[in-house]
Amino acid sequence: KEEEEEELLRAAVHYTTGRMCLDIGRNQGKEFSPQAIAAIAETTFRQCDVFAKDLEAFARHAKRSTVTSDDVKLLARRSTALAKFIQKKNDLLLKEPKHLRKSTGKDNKDQDSNAAPDL
8 A cells, every 4th residue: 555655646746747847848948858857756756755754853853743844944954045945934834823824633742833834
């Protein structure tokens, strides 16, 4: 079952990458070969897997079971542009009225005050 889920996710990433490449190509007057799209999709999939494992490790190190926006910011620390983008998104999300934020349905000590909805 886990392998099936991974293949579905891989296919979704490949499809989305292809759509993005088509849109970018149209806007810039360029074309992406099927091999280039596949390479971008596979690289993206693998990098997301690395990110997910790192985020889980950061939360576990902090003795939490919930990944927070602080974990995401820590992950992005090596990329100045990405870190700034994530910080800006986090600030916007934290300014939202609490009743408009997505709720996980949990209200326990695993969640901290910096936990923001989907970035």
